[in-house]
Amino acid sequence: MPTPTSEKEELQHERYELLQQITEWLETPMLVLGFGWLLLLGVELIWGLSPALEMLGTTIWAIFILDFVAKFILAPHKLSFLKSNVITLVSLVVPALRLFRLARVFRAARAVRGLRLVKVVGSLNRGMKALARSFGRRGLSYVLGLTGVVLLLGAAGMYAFEKDVPNGLRTYPEALWWTAMLLTSMGSAYWPETSEGRALCFILALYGFAVFGYFTATLASFFMGRDAEDPEAEVAGAAAVAALHEEVRQLRADLQAGRAADKR
Incomplete structure (x- = not known):
């Protein structure tokens, strides 16, 4: 007779399998909607949305919920x-x-910028998950795709936050160039003036620092691999190491054969 504990575990297992099955069924549609949401957010931050696009965005948001x-x-x-x-x-x-519009405070310009910052960060997180489902969490293609999303959407966010301040980022191409310089750790003379822009700048800088290390390691591995394939290179490749192991194994076999002959 099954115990209550075993029945509970079996029920949890069935629910987990059902969750996995539904996730697989909805993977492609949610992936398309995820990229569509990112596109709509970029349009909203740069140019603003028309009523039709606002309705489309609200529909996608309801499906996400x-x-x-x-x-x-x-x-x-x-x-x-x-x-x-x-x-x-x-x-x-x-x-x-x-x-x-649950409260009047959300109509204030500063509150709207704060909500936009949360929306940008949340959308970047959704874009990361969408790209992970497309390319897998590992690999250069995933990192390149994610970096492209961070660059385009991060620049849109910086433009929305900094376009109205004195000597701010007046155009989206200017914000795009500024974000690219930040991600490559080169930087520029401009420093964000709004609190939301500074917060987003910090997040982008952290991402750029992490990705710069990844690209450096990838390039180093590539050139070391190219060098290791050259038999005259100073770096020993896999083939050279395997040949050395074979020579050691053969030397041990010869030594054991010599000892056996001496005992006879």
């Missing part, structure tokens, strides 16, 4: 699910504040 709620209901361990999706949850709540 339904997807999140369904996964939360099916998740066997709900607290762990929430902990691993905190940024996603916040990015889904923020549009509701702007849509329903």
Whole structure:
């Protein structure tokens, strides 16, 4: 007779399998919607949205909420699910504040910039997950794709935050150039004036620092691999090491054969 503990574990296992199956079914549609959401956010930050595009964005946002709620209901361990999706949850709540105008404070320009900052960070997180499903979490293609998203969307955010301040980033190409310089650790003479711009600048700088190290390691591995393929190079390649191991093994065999002959 099954115990209550075994029944509970079996139920959790069934719910986890159902969650995985639904995630696989919705992977491609949610992937398309994720990239569409990033595109709409970029248009909103740079030019603003028309009523039709606002309706489209609201529809995509509602689908994201339904997807999140369904996964939360099916998740066997709900607290762990929430902990691993905190940024996603916040990015889904923020549009509701702007849509329903729950308080007058959200109409203030500073509050709107703050909500935009949360929306940009949350969208970058969603873009990272979308690219991870497309290319896998490892590999140069994933890092290049993510860096492109961070560059374009980060520049749109910096332009939205800094375009109205004195001597700010007046055009999107200027913000794009500034963001590229920041990500490559070269920097520029301009420093963000708004609190939201400084916060986004800090996040972009952290990403640029991490990715710069990854690209440096990748290039070093590439050139070391090219050098290792050359038999005359100073760096020993896999073939040279394998040949050395074979020589050592053969030498040991010869020594053992010589000792056996001496004993006879």
